[in-house]
Amino acid sequence: MTETSLNDRADKQQAAHGGTLKMTARDVDVFYGTKQAIKNVSIDVTQENVTAFIGPSGCGKSTFLRTLNRMNDTVASARVTGDITLDGKDIYGADMDVVQLRARVGMVFQKPNPFPKSIYENVAYGPRIHGLASAKPDMDAIVEKSLRRAGLWEEVKDRLTDSGTALSGGQQQRLCIARAIAVDPEVILMDEPCSALDPIATAKIEELIHELRGRYAIVIVTHNMQQAARVSQKTAFFHLGTLVEYGDTSDIFTNPRQTRTKDYITGRYG
Amino acid sequence: MSTIAPALQPPPKPQPARVPTDWTTTSMQGRIRRRYRSERRFRLLGAGAVLLSFAFLVFLLISMLGQGLRGFTQTELRLPMDFPAARLALDPATLAGPNARAALAAVDLEGATARAADRAYGTGGYKLLSDGAWLSVRSAIQADPQILTRRADIWVPTSTVIDLAAKGDADAEAEAGYRLLDARKAVRTSFSMAFLTGSDSTDPTLVGIWGALKGSLLTMFVTLILAFPIGVLSALYLEEYAARNRWTDLIEVSINNLAAVPSIIFGLLGLAVFLNFLDFPRSAPIVGGLTLALMTMPVIVIAGRNAIKSVPPSIRDAALGIGASKVQVVFHHVLPLALPGILTGTIIGMARALGETAPLLMIGMRAFIASPPGGLADPATVLPVQIFLWSDEVSRGFVEKTSAAIIVLLVFLLAMNGIAIYLRNRFERRW
Structure with a gap:
């Protein structure tokens, strides 16, 4: 597959579905030392849609997700080439502040990782370090709003001072989503957010993704194809570090153009 | 989705007939008995080791208390x-x-x-x-x-x-x-x-421990305010900031070696650098503290790095993911979570420094000092050196005074360990 055909296709789909472009990636390569983990990936993330990255383990979908908010910077051997933009601005450019970028592009991780602090402090930490609230009532409002949006407020409103780590796994993950929402990001990246959760907690997170859609551009990595089908409007299929196919979720699942995609979603490998 | 079909499964291959394992043969029974015996043997050995070390502790305490408590009393004559x-x-x-x-x-x-x-x-x-x-x-x-x-x-x-x-x-x-x-x-x-209030003397009926105790307190103070911040900052830098390359490997090996260097070498170093080169006062707590800080720092760095390493990376990711800067990640999350471990290491290092005699002999802290030090630059001695000096005295009266001084040193050590446990429990958090 040539890069022009991919770019053309991305542009065509862009036109066809009319989403507002939020993030774009063009010809992105990621290396860990000498090993190339991502090969020549170009993709668009739109404001209105949930974009799902699917693919077998080790195909590079998480690596690619982490380049979108430069979390790969923390890996000393990682090197990223190509262009990634947020609202048209190069996020790897010299004038991009990585701390601000990560506030604008929030992230939810595979394993729920609340801070070992109170529920309130977990949510308030982000706004506090970014100076989003100066007075206590403002902070209280942000915490309540974020917890409400994450669908956790009713469950924890009476025990905000309890440790965040004392919650159940599903609640912890929603707390992490609330924590990401609290700094008012524009994009939320989710790295297999349900892989450590039971089906009921998973259903709640998926419901939450539906509700958050539109307000935030959402990118979700999942190894669960049914989940991708349920929550996303756009799906990208990664295999061995390349983007094999990217399109509307309904097209990918009912009418895949590539044999590899078809084999994967019908369960022949992965 | 209709296209998600179940994977195609090949039919099972024919297998040779299975012979069930006989779990009741004598060799099997023998193996079970041997397993139980080895379990019992290991448990006995473990309990024996614990008992033996406990017996040593009790012996030490009893002999020290028996000898030493008399050192706190004094016979008086009505004149x-x-x-x-x-x-x-x-x-x-x-x-x-x-x-x-x-x-x-x-x-x-x-x-x-x-x-x-x-x-x-x-x-x-x-x-x-x-x-x-x-x-x-x-x-x-x-x-x-x-x-x-x-x-x-x-x-x-x-x-x-x-x-x-x-x-x-x-x-x-x-x-x-x-x-x-x-x-x-x-x-x-x-x-x-x-x-408890006097200082050293040539007459065992007149000696006191306060001079040496105050010398130890001042020396420990200097050691702590130097070794703790420098050790913790080194550990943080090496773990969180420094790139992994040949230079950091070299530094790591050097620090590990430094922690194993015999303490008398540090005494010689202190003598050469602080007394001969920098011309600091002899026998002073500030020089003792500097020398012991050199000795304690590697211990704090090693303990600190291990504590920092054991903070789960997911916490760093979480903080970075909402836009915390590196310094914020380190000081808001990593350091507080690593603090119990760092404090434990620090107290171990300090306890070792408190009991250290050899390096202090080299910098002149074995002098006869008959008045408690007034400041960091005054001549002083420390508890272990005082014990060493008294144990060397000819007069029989010094025997019980030596034991009494050992009790004071042990109480000091116990107090330090108590503080360490308190601080650790206070800062320890659950994840």
Whole structure:
């Protein structure tokens, strides 16, 4: 597959579905030392849609997700080439502040990782370090709003001072989503957010993704194809570090153009 | 989705007939018995090891307490002083003013005390008294100048021989002498604050531990304020900031080696650098503290790095993911979570420094210091060195004083460990 055909296709789909472009990636390569983990990936993330990255383990979908908010910077051997933009601005450019970028592009991780602090402090930490609230009532409002949006407020409103780590796994993950929402990001990246959760907690997170859609551009990595089908409007299929196919979720699942995609979603490998 | 079909599964291959394992054969039974035996043996060995170390601890405590507690007490002799008859050229009125010290220094109190002893207990009676007995007489006059106008009984410390006899640790002749005095109700043995408030002396009945204790406190203070911040910052930098390359590997190996260097080498280093090159004062707590800080720092760095390493990376990711800067991640999350481990390591290092003698000998802290240090640059000694010096003394009276000093050192150590456990529990958090 040539890069022009991919770019053309991305542009065509862009036109066809009319989403507002939020993030774009063009010809992105990621290396860990000498090993190339991502090969020549170009993709668009739109404001209105949930974009799902699917693919077998080790195909590079998480690596690619982490380049979108430069979390790969923390890996000393990682090197990223190509262009990634947020609202048209190069996020790897010299004038991009990585701390601000990560506030604008929030992230939810595979394993729920609340801070070992109170529920309130977990949510308030982000706004506090970014100076989003100066007075206590403002902070209280942000915490309540974020917890409400994450669908956790009713469950924890009476025990905000309890440790965040004392919650159940599903609640912890929603707390992490609330924590990401609290700094008012524009994009939320989710790295297999349900892989450590039971089906009921998973259903709640998926419901939450539906509700958050539109307000935030959402990118979700999942190894669960049914989940991708349920929550996303756009799906990208990664295999061995390349983007094999990217399109509307309904097209990918009912009418895949590539044999590899078809084999994967019908369960022949992965 | 309709296209998600179940994977195609091949039919099972034919397998050879399965022979069930016989779990009841004698060899099987033997294996089970051997397994149980080895379990029992291991449990016994473990319990034995714990018992043995506990027995050592109990033995140490009992022998130390048995020897040392006597060091805190002092036998005193009742000395009837007839001040008017002694004709001391002292006027109670002058003793109230600021010239009291000079006036007291001008008269021969020592002679008067010896003469009083001779009169009360026969010729040679002054030998029953400690060399510093007249100091008690002086204190009595200072406390109440009116005592000079009358006869009074003053309790003064006895000589080492009588003191040991009172504690049942002297030869028959001394014992007989002591029993005679005891029959006259002229001696008493009681807890003496003098040991806890005094400093070193050549007379075992007059020595005190406060000088060495204060020296240790000052030295530990210097060690802590140098080694803790430098050690923790080094550990944070090496773990969180430094790139992994040949240089950091070299630094890591060097730090590990430094932690294993014999302490006397640090003493020589301190001697060469702080005394000879930088010309710092000899025997001073500041030099002792600097030398021990060099020794403690690698321990803190190693413990700190291990504690920092054990903070789960997911916490760093979480903080970075909402836009915390590197410094915020380190100081808001990593350091607080690593603090219990860092504190444990620090206390272990400090406890080692507290018990250290060899490097301090090299920088001159083994000098005879008869007054507690007033500051960081004053000559001082420390507890372990004081113990070492006293254990070397010829006089029998120093034996129990040595043990008493060991008890003080152990109590100091226990207090430090107690603080460490308290701090660790306070900062420890659940994830």
